[in-house]
Amino acid sequence: MPGTIAFVGDSLTAAGRWDEWLPEFTVSNHAAGGATTADVLAEVDVVLANRPDAYVLLIGTNDLAWRKSVEHVVRNVESILATVHKHEPSTRMLVQSVLPREPEFAASIRDINRHLWQYSSTVRAQFLDLWPVLADENGALSPVHSEDGLHLTAAGYELWLDALRPAIERLFAVPTTTTPIDVLSDAISVSGLR
Structure with missing residues (x-):
């Protein structure tokens, strides 16, 4: 199962010790x-230049802090996934739900996550719902999992990793698509189907 994984996102992902936690992969x-x-x-092409076997994404919480709309977050994440799928169709994709944060954001985060769950399969991405793993009854991160309501503690990362590891195993168990979409489009126009 070894392969290369590009982890993409914000400070939650940046603080992860992925190469230590997933030593069987090149991270x-x-x-x-x-x-x-x-x-x-804006950086999708930079990441894809390395031709990773898997693209693992967690992004969106900072958009909410900047008071961006649910639609803005969903549209941008959909564009990220569609771009990866179009340019590197053999790259496996895993989109993770936006993590809980302060309760005032709970409804928006749940709405974003519902949209991402629905969209992910259209670009052959898998979806990992971390909400049930990390949200408390108020839709926030518990003090055990976060000291500031946003960034994870070691216990929070441990829960995330417990959910992420089997998701990555499932991701690598799925066969990849190997023909770029633009090649398929050319083949269809040549055959007269367009």
């Missing part, structure tokens, strides 16, 4: 503190 961490969906969208 690159393309996450940055404060990153938004627009930042990740």
